[in-house]
Amino acid sequence: AEIAVIGLGYIGLPTAIMFANAGFNVTGYEIRKDVVERINSGKAHIVEPDIDDLLRKVIESGKLRATSNPADIREKDVYIICVQTPLREDRTPNLTYLESAVETVAKAMKPGALIVIESTIPPLTTVRMAEFIEELTGLKPGRDFYMVHAPERVMPGRIFRELVYNSRILGGITPESAEIAERLYRSFVKGQVFRTKSTVSEVVKLMENTFRDVNIALANEFAYLAHQYGINVFEAIELANSHPRVKIHVPGIGVGGHCLPKDPHLLVWPARDDFGLIRLAREINDGMPLLAKDLLFEALRTINLPPEKAVVAVLGLAYKGDSDDTRNSPASAFVEAIVDDVAEVRTYDPFVEGTHGSLEEALRGADAVVIATDHTVFRSLDWETLGKLMRNRVLIDGRHVVEMPPEGFVFKGVGRGEY
């Protein structure tokens, strides 16, 4: 079968590589011309372990080719849509990328095609998109073409392993749609494959990330409590988690990335009623950078330094440890929350371009340092030596990276009520 993958981003490019590697002829369609050129020269535009080797292999074998020309994806057997579905300012889903991808497919497809949506989408969207294709082409969903929602569930940083070994949910607009998709995905998926209805798979995907978001919100609320009772929340969580049926998540400066902050909104958006718990969890998690700000200002008061005179170095700008991805990063939200109140904010992230070139440079003459991302390299820093570069020594740990407060520092941490 001939496959077209629409959208060559964090999910589309690895997916295109996997199908090409499994022996299919894959055409990757992407509107960003510079990305197309890069990919065709064998260089990935995203950071992910092993991606460059795998990409080079399928480009050299001719199994994958990228294009921005819609004529190159005409009359394929399978279309796999992997475009983003972000939120608008008012937290409602922006489905324009999806709709324009579906339109592109409708113009290119022939009867009998299978159309797969891998993007995370609000419930009922697959059925609506099938109706949209019917309007545009006159083809009957389930009879003249097949359609499936096959949500991606991979963790950035482990994409190629998880694409193969995670179980996969295939939600068809008809049972036959899901069966055809199963034959396709079995070409590289070694995990279990489950078939269901598209509205179920849409809800499942969103429930997974909402589960994680709500659980982190609970952990974050426990962190607030720890400050009221003067205890270390991480000690308390470790002890609570020794119970066989308790597994509390990790509190911190916030919840970022392109999934967890968005998916709970997609889950409740098409529903008629309001869902308080899910919305409240989002508010709690979005409020965490402000707790870190309070801790910083409290520490500055301890050393009698007015915030407007303080030089603050923020360590980490990525949304999570060992990632270069700054989308919806709590670290950026924290920087925004303090930038107008302090003399200067410097950022240092070894994975993110445009931040200070070195840690030493970022810390020299600074009054306070705030750890906002749990990069592994931040766990083994020698604070006694680094402290000598600083004008004042305030250390705020937003990610439980520092176990014992270093000598000579005023130390505070999210959930560290004991200091």
Ligand code: SAJ
């Ligand atoms: N975080 C916490 N505490 C925790 C876990 C995470 O504060 O206990 C924070 C992280 O620091 C980060 C944010 O949450 O800022 C999100 O990180 P993450 O590691 O939970 O997840 P993502 O966004 O990288 O990937 C998630 C995964 N979903 C689940 O684990 C249920 C992944 O499997 C999905 O494929 C991905 O979303 C997606 O694309 O939807």
